[in-house]
Amino acid sequence: MYILQQLPIYVLLTLCLIYWTERTNGYFAAYSEQNTDQNCFCELEGSINDCSCDVDTVDHFNNMKVYPRLKSLLVKNYFRFFKVNLKRECPFWPDDSKCAIRFCQVENCAEQEIPKGLKEHSEHVDKSALFKYTKEAQNVDCSHAEDFNSALGFLDTSISDQSHREFARWAEHDEAEEEFCILDDDESGSQYVDLLLNPERYTGYKGDSAHRIWKSIYHENCFGMNDTKSVPNYIPHIDLRNVCLEQRAFYRIISGLHSSINIHLSAKYLLSESKDFLSPQGIWGPNLQEFEKRFSPENTNGEGPHWLRNLYFIYLIELRALAKAAPYLRREAYYTGISEEDNEVKLAINDLLSVVESFQSHFDENALFTNGIAAVKFKQEYKEKFRNISRIMDCVGCEKCRLWGKLQTQGLGTALKILYSDKLNQATESGLWNKPHIEADPIFRLRRSEIVALFNAIGRLSTSIFEMDNFRKLLR
Known part of the structure; x- marks a missing residue:
């Protein structure tokens, strides 16, 4: 204050004018950002439809708490190696697509780079599915089994190989009933892919082939839309108010996945590349024009x-x-x-889950599938439609796009399996999570590929929200 008193009056007036101008410009800039229809982010305020929280809450929670934790977790060996079959033929139409640039091929990882524990796990995973049909899994008191068997000694208590095969089929059928997507990690054509070596980014995959993929996903899987010729490439948001919650949620899930993928491609765009064919190198970064082309209201x-x-x-x-x-x-x-990294991962998982559980405005899964017989029908249709989307992903012409499409679809399917699994609900309500593994594991089980897909899928969505903030700054 003393220093201000010593300044000449014209200097003070100049400083006040500068201060007032900055404040006024800032105010009108903020007002314009919130009210003009030309701003791509003008709608991204307030509550998220069909949910109980708003955009600002999610932005802060994700960018400050979830994204940094997932970023450090997903580089660990358990999550970076994903087993997938990229050679399955498209069941719907001949594959007539071509990659536009050199960077769309998946680079295979060397066998010695795959941690030994992952390969050992894949060798015995199918055997664990049989456990639910064993004597231990039934939690039966067998203390008098010897006397009982002696009394019925004339019975053949052995189990034939044929019975074991039948048990295996029962186990596979039970697990398949819970699935929302098709898993291919145990097929003969499956192989491990290093996700860090093959990041999701722009590949130049576009044109009729790419449009046909999304058109099939939207139109062939949308409720009550059989005349696909008369339907545009999207459902206008105003029309969503005229459909039930389950139908609206299904469309919004697909649209959200599509948006996330488009953000990744815009945020990791090929800005320039070297001319060396033997050792192609590229510079990747955000492309604001590409982002605006995909999301601006004008386009x-x-x-x-x-x-x-x-x-x-x-x-x-x-x-x-x-x-x-x-x-x-x-x-x-x-x-x-x-061992050292495995312990680090368990600690990081516990930390991340504690943060996720602390969120106050989770999606309420109980809002869906609550209308009696219609709910059962909708739930089954959800499964059929998402399984169909899994098949459509085998039609993606770009190999790297197919990899990330299959992974994110499988992660989404795993999330829906968790939210609407009767077995998981039974296990939680009966308190089985507080009992030893041998009693609880047969009730509900996720394969490793499902866990890897689940965490990487939420990692992709988390990254998209984080990248949105970067594009927001570029627009400003």
């Missing part, structure tokens, strides 16, 4: 901001799945055979 008939809002919707669904499965996920060993 999307005003729908872009609503597509971005759907990203938050699917994020909340997968976040809720992590929270609901937390008791089960804490029991996992996350075994790779590298």
